[in-house]
Amino acid sequence: MPLITQRTQLAVETEGSEGTAETLVVGDMRHCLNPVWSPDTPMDDRMLVDESLSPHALVPGLRSAKMEFDMELKGSGTAGTAPAIGEVLLGCGFKETIVGGTSVTYTPLSTGDISLTLALYMDGLIKKMWGARGDVNFSLNVGKPGMAHFVFTGADYSVTDGAMLSPTYETTNPPVFLSSSFSVQSYSALVGVVEIAMNNAITLRQDANLESGHYSAVRTKRLPTMTIDPEAVLVATHDFYGRLRAGTEAALSITLGATPGNICTITAPKVQYKGISSDDKDGYRNFGIECQLNRSSGDDELSIAFT
Numbered sequence: 001m002p003l004i005t006q007r008t009q010l011a012v013e014t015e016g017s018e019g020t021a022e023t024l025v026v027g028d029m030r031h032c033l034n035p036v037w038s039p040d041t042p043m044d045d046r047m048l049v050d051e052s053l054s055p056h057a058l059v060p061g062l063r064s065a066k067m068e069f070d071m072e073l074k075g076s077g078t079a080g081t082a083p084a085i086g087e088v089l090l091g092c093g094f095k096e097t098i099v100g101g102t103s104v105t106y107t108p109l110s111t112g113d114i115s116l117t118l119a120l121y122m123d124g125l126i127k128k129m130w131g132a133r134g135d136v137n138f139s140l141n142v143g144k145p146g147m148a149h150f151v152f153t154g155a156d157y158s159v160t161d162g163a164m165l166s167p168t169y170e171t172t173n174p175p176v177f178l179s180s181s182f183s184v185q186s187y188s189a190l191v192g193v194v195e196i197a198m199n200n201a202i203t204l205r206q207d208a209n210l211e212s213g214h215y216s217a218v219r220t221k222r223l224p225t226m227t228i229d230p231e232a233v234l235v236a237t238h239d240f241y242g243r244l245r246a247g248t249e250a251a252l253s254i255t256l257g258a259t260p261g262n263i264c265t266i267t268a269p270k271v272q273y274k275g276i277s278s279d280d281k282d283g284y285r286n287f288g289i290e291c292q293l294n295r296s297s298g299d300d301e302l303s304i305a306f307t
Helices: 086-090 240-246
Strands: 008-014 033-040 064-072 094-099 103-108 116-122 125-141 147-154 156-161 193-197 201-206 214-221 225-228 249-256 264-281 284-294 303-306
Touching: 008 086, 064 125, 064 156, 086 094, 086 103, 086 116, 086 125, 086 147, 116 147, 125 201, 147 214, 240 264
Parallel strands: 125 214
Antiparallel strands: 008 116, 033 064, 064 147, 094 103, 103 303, 116 125, 125 147, 125 156, 125 193, 193 225, 201 214, 225 284, 249 264, 264 284, 264 303
């Protein structure tokens, strides 16, 4: 029988010991979109010379894997209860702050981030990787649900046969990017698209004591950025170019949703414009604004709160 693409499940679990694969269970399952898993096993090309032109066997060396997928930006349905996306964000260098019955907030951290074991259950195949850390981009398009795109790098992988599981998934519907109270640098710009990228630098820690040659993936730096597409306005309305010239830093605020337990508020204390292009959108002018999300006191350049 063929393996059906739609019959795919994502499993995510925090590792108790970094770089050691977790046993995945039904409670680790998450909904996702567009999952892709790819192994990386470089082969040593042995260019031996002799009387024949025929190639010699390749020798496999280091092993690692990548996984990417999208998740909807939505709450759990209960204020103060972590959403399904939460643990995945922790694997991208965020920390979680829970206020019971009120909120769950994710902010970046510089030390102490967790590693993950992830797997795709693909209609009978289980493609698994561990010792993983990742990067995330957030995309908001007017009239559509907010999305998070994840790319994880794992220190080792396995592919085995195994049955799919029967989990209970998070059932909330994602809020769409409307009635968002969007504001940047104290200006309620008319925007259609917002893209926020954490730009985590992920590398693999080599360890010749291990079969894969890798201990775990590690996050070595981040440079959060944002792009927006505001409608062009006069200087008197909002001086984009003047603020670019002056290096002005000021706050960002975006709200998705209005139902308690499924409200997502994205804030940044010090957004700085770093590039402006002039574009055309269906016959009227708009700007392409590139921004950097700067620190206030540190590890606070972005906040994602579910209430």
